[in-house]
Amino acid sequence: MSEQQHNWSRKSLDELVEYYTEHIHQEFLADSTHTDQPYPTATWLREHGYSGIRYTLREHHDRTFTEFIQNDVSGDALHIDNGGSESSQRRFDIEHEATEAAVDAYFTRREDRELLADSTLASRRSRFRTWVETYRHHHGTDALLAHADESDKKAAERHRAREVLDDIADTLGSDQSRLTFVADVRPVYSWLTDEGYLAFNPLDGVESEYGWEQPDADNQSLQAADVQQLLAAAETPAETLLVTALPGWGLRPSEVAQLHVSQFALDGDDPHIAFEERKNGPGTVAIHYGVHTVSDRIDQLAAADDWQGYLFPSPTNSNTHVHTDTITNRFKRLADHAGVSVNGQLATPRTARRFWYSTYSSAMVDIRAEMEEIADEQGAQSGTVVWEQYLSEADRRRRRRQAMAAKLTDAFAMENSSLSVQNED
Template sequence: MTALKWTSEYVQRKFPDDVREVRRAEGENPDVKPTHKWLREHGLIGIQGYAERHDKTVDDVLLNECGFDSRKRKPLPGTHGETKQLVRKWLEDEDTAFSRLGDTSIKSAWSHMRKLMEISQDALGSSNLLRPARAPKGKNIRLTLDLFRAMNEELESEGSRYNYASTLKSFYGYLEMTGEVDSNPAEAVLPRMGWSYTRESPEIALKPAQVRKCWEATESVDEDTLEELGSAELRELLTQKILLLCLAGCGQRTSDPLITHAKEDIILDPADPRICFDEERKNGQGTTPIMAGLDYFEEYIGLLEEEGYEMLFPSEDSEDGTRSDGWVRNEVEKIVDRADIRLPDGSRPTPKHFRQFWYNEYFDAYEAYIAKVEDVAAAQSSASAEIVDKHYLASHRARDHFRRFANAHFETAFPTDVVISPEEIAEARNTGDEDDQSSLTDFVTRPKTDSNSTHAIVGAMAVLPIVRWNTELATSRAVREFAAMKHDEEVIDPTSVHGISQFLVGVVAISVMALVLITVGYPMWSIAVMLLAAWAFTTSSIDMAEPRPVAASS
């Protein structure tokens, strides 16, 4: 049964209906894409195995095959209403009338405009991006130059600056065409900036020993005073370590930690700890392994939950509830000054140099991975670079490859007991914890043994998520039936309510029977037959029809 469940037909037809039904009963929007956390909590992480078998991400499957909507985009910042209105109108026309931009490009343009409005707020004193294009000749160029100079500080690579400036140029071009502005100063200034989209970030990176010195220079917790600290104080002391782990241990860009949802995006699965980015990220969706500090992440996120925060680095002073890029740079500056670390040219390292340390390891592992998949790619008539660009680190196998390849360097950069070794990953998978459900198909592909006890345990692990899922579906249906009866204006026959109770009792009884049969070692095929027969008997013997009105007594 488990082997057949995650088929294309199930994923594209029945699975979306079942998910929507339960989310509707829970009071959630049934059409919005469920989070990875929600899927795990409801025993449905088997969809990850399905996605990997089809060379897709889970989000690809949920959005494109299941038809769920993306989570709501982050709002445009600032207070300038006309800029917000025209940005929305521009992207709406691009999407529906011009059809020049695909879904991914529309999302990227929205993300670019959000960032440009933030940069404008800092550089020009207002989020009004219309001001440079409406200024008199001469002043329009000066204002745009000021904006582009600020982009030099805010954006890490020349490629990023070029892309963001190109988005602004397209926005101004649309406004000039519709008569909203008098000029397109970005079009005149951009060619003179010398930016090229083909250039990458500086190759200068920190050495593992330098990262280690920075780790040792972060604020530490004194065990003697640990019990005296409140959750807010303890979280504050862990902040710098978590930031360094995000940049050097997970390869995040400066702004990535600020859009990271602590519970939804950080997957603290001991068998495959990772961070999953959604479409709000500058470079779109993606997944990176957590190479170090799993215990620190668990402690820190637990403290965030105690205080009621959702974002990884929360701020009550900002409009969107999270810290700014400037805060990240300031914290890194404190760390490198305390560690007395400088680059070969004498300059102070910035967040991008910590990411570059991670990226160097990534690139070496990437090249080794290409060598392994090149033959397969050639057989499939696909370009190997395209395959790896899209899928490297998207599957747990690729992340395992990265861990094995880069483990030694990370053990130099961080204390050995902080780094997550490949052996720890393998051991966690062998324990068969709940998050191992990420591959329900694994239970089918494992070789059979003659041991009844092993057979029973494997069978139990495969059946339990299905029993639990059926129970939740039955419960949600019964809740809706009862709610419908409760609001009926007519008098309801008590036997209808009794039927619902009887139905729920039947579900529980079948679940208990499954556990008993598995425990005593019955063959799985015979258990399946008995459970199907019991289910058919339960559903056919209970009247779940519309409630019957009872004549009122005189």
Template sequence: MAEADCVAFLRETVVPEMRADPDCERRPDAEPPTYRWLNGRYPGFVKHLQREFDASPADFYREHVLDGADDDGYDWGLPEGEAAERTRERLDAHLDELRYRGHPETTIRPYRARLKKYVRLYCDLHGPDLLDGLRDESRRAEEIDRAFTVSKVLDRTLQTPAARRKYVEDVRRFYRELVDAGYIAYNPMRRMETRLGLDVPEWDNPSLSEDDVAELWRATADRRERLLVVGLCGWGLRPSELAALHVRQVVLDPDEDDYPYLDFRDGDRKNGPGTVSMLAGADVLDARLDAVAERDGWTGYVFPSATADAGHVHVDTLRRWFAALVERTGVTVRGEAPTPKYGRRFWYSLYGEAVVDVAERFTPVAEAQGSADASVVLENYLSEADRRMHLRTVMSDSLSGLFA
């Protein structure tokens, strides 16, 4: 459940139960349910709030249900005065525009609560006029530092990297839309993740190394195993996506001068529709399709199964294949046998190296433009298509060497 889903669950399920239960002892429009009452009915929900949002049920309820109960004349916690009123008008107008676009209240309320926390902190630290300095380019450095100061306070009060990034993203969105509408000249949150260190993952997920992948590749005995290694390590697919891969998703001969790719439709992937470029190993998939297409009753799956109801092998079968290959090679990561997800992590680590490689190529250009950071050139002087082309070229070179 995402944050908006949790809010909807409280409003649509928990609140009616609180009203109907004589043992609740709490009025839902005035105070949150007791921990004992809510945990007794929905212990998984309580744990989810604590684990995913670092919030106690009471705090989450107060912020998202009680704080957003009255949409008319919402209290942003701003002081009195003309400067505060100008800020309040922009905040209210921004939310009205989101409603006009069709955003539901279950999405707007938690978003509004995060904006409110930022705005109140800003007012406490710097005064009530959130926008005046953002209209004056000469005050850019000062205002960016002010936003950074507020963000640092938020950063210390939020417990997870995901929650910290969410606040930065939401506040940046508010400022970005004011820039687009012409109310302010620049966005002080533009590169705030970098200043806060949020663009560097705090977790440590081990992955296969290039030597590990090369060893697995050399040990493959047939087309099936070769496709297993290429799909996980060369395309970064999830094990479930590879197990369910279908010929309808395969584009080996794209219309334009482009790499072959996999076309995932809505419902095919955890994060929705999209494409995955096969920067190396497309010939492995082509050979596998030639082999399975000759089977009687083939239904189009790359890893077909005559016994499974889905028509393709179960993801656990794919994991067993991978485990057998790992055991045969003796590859370990930190003393343990890697699983298929280690291959997907390898792809992401290789992509990160490609980003650094491309940025370093443009260091002379950055210096010529007077920029201390080559990433500024990548963001401001290259089109999205050019950035993508450079990254894919570097990735293709690295992967092609592994899967030769």
């Protein structure tokens, strides 16, 4: 049944409960591929044609899908225990009520807003449960919030956290798996700290105290799925632009920090950014994705009377832009919230920029293969000869754009592949 046939917005709350109980939940139970959740994820609902119920609940009944399940749907009707013993209501089996509620809020927010992929959420839920269980086994309590709610508790709580990590590390088979475990648990702590539940993150920098060997990441880059997660986690036009500019346009952090509205040509068939000076000389960067992203950011900033045209203006001086380090720190913070890491370490602008170049390199491989086919058909000496002698510069640019657009589709979900793609500095 299509979304239109459901007529979600015409259903009362009671009718939504009835439809969910009799149809959606039964289909969910019959699906052996779902995760350990007792109710469908947002991705499952979308893949099975039920995403409209989430929108209707949010827009017409002022509740998230999770709140709908927990507060409106009868546990008896679903054959799950929503109202039995106290422990049966705890998704993470955390005995300390405030900690359970805060941790549940972290995961619920990411589930409802689809900020992380289902597989990432399942992995992070599982590892955080392991963390809590080990913490409780070591220290006789799982009151994570109570132990880190004041700055003067920092030394004691970091010591407790190291004991827990020591125990868990012994059960993991490699340094990479230990680094990955920390990379999954730390974002939960980071969010709790940012939201004011904690006074500090007891896992900050903890890897530096261990001799775990990091795989050589000199040439590692983000993957398409990583870019998707970063875009999903971006909540403001500035954050979306940040993701677009680094892996999407291949810019350096310093270039992102200095972006000015005067550099952008957004109209026509060749939207691009012009640079008077770059590290490797003057040049332009074609905008293959993100014309609307730039426009949204400009519209947001133009509302301020003192805006001087910088897309990342300094918060303390409207006449200038932010520092390069600010761009790096903002990107790493976003990567932390999105759960995006490269070889167990938070993604950085460098790994983001490498994504652009690895994608461009892959696109050029496809182009060279195409040129070799043309050479064989036309009896030319080689594909290189066809590329250099028989195609105009305009044709070469067009083919580069098309190839890059095809490669970037997975990462940026581009529907219009006609946008130009080029970065020749």
